[in-house]
Amino acid sequence: MKKTKMRREDRPSKGRRRFLGLLGAGAAAGLVTTVEPHPHRGTKELDLREADFYRRLDLAG
């Protein structure tokens, strides 16, 4: 899967990423990272949790 790289000016600073926990605080805690596929494509094999509060609208046509 192609990974989209953010433009440099859009990327948060290193300090900001550390503050947000984006610089591996989770990894330091032993969590494994993943690259997420776009939810609109190729997600059939993913066991995504069904939401709790919604209603189906069966639309004609």
Next chain:
Amino acid sequence: MVAVTCELCPRACVIPESGAGDCRIRVNLGGRLRATTYGRPSAVHVDPMEKKPLYHFRPGSPVFSIATAGCNLHCLNCQNWQLSQRGGEEMEQVYRADPPLLIDTALEQGCESIAYTYSDPVVFYEYVYDSAELAHRHGLSNVFITAAYINQAPLRRLCGVIDAANVDLKAFDDGFYRRVNGATLRPVLEALKVMREEGVWIEVTNLLIPTLNDDLAMIRRMAVWIRDELGARTPLHFSRFHPQYRMRNLPPTPAATLDRARREAMDAGLVYVYVGNVMGHEGGSTYCPVDGTLLIGRTGFWITENNLTADGNCPTCKEHIPGVWR
């Protein structure tokens, strides 16, 4: 074609098949709404409780703080827009942490609580609920840091597993909510009342943005509402704005503005009014409302002294300070 209506928040997004809600992360796949960031936090951190900010809930304790991508608000001044205004697949980093692994990791890190925070945890509701339920079974507390833009039915269910909440009340003005946050005021006020009814410990934060929501008359109306609906002893935090995201045209909030707001709210009858994001400000500490004794001294997110008794009383006059102290 089967569309769905999301009934989690007041937006009530009607989502066509393969489409996402306004929050970007609740997606209609084959006529079923899926929470795509479930078990996939993008921010994981151990913070002090004071950073949330919660000043009357387990002071100084480490809290395992998580967030996923997505948000149901679109604040022009968002501090965490790199996280909140994206879908999960746009994040540079996504962890895999289903609730059992999350709880194990929090315990390994020596935390006493889990905070659902940074972006708005309303949008990763199912992840919060399942994790919070499991956290309780392992003796951990749950704190919910939110703008409270959520419908009452899901909120009431969530309150059963949440111990404390800091609610970001953006302004006491519906027009401000519509212009700056892409939301509305009334559901937030209703959510605060529900949390109060359900026995969740509540603290309220109001970020003061120069010229937009620093009008003293409005601040007084907000303080009076909090006093009457939530109780005079509900902690209120006035927080300093810093220019960022799409609101870089305004200066940081002057300390004098925060002082005036604090005095106004105290004049209106609120007992515990704090100033945040100003290092070393006296309004960052907790004082006894009866004899003025310094109870908890704070600098930034750090506690410099804690003179409360174990039961949460003033050591000199024995006045009980409301909160969860152990």
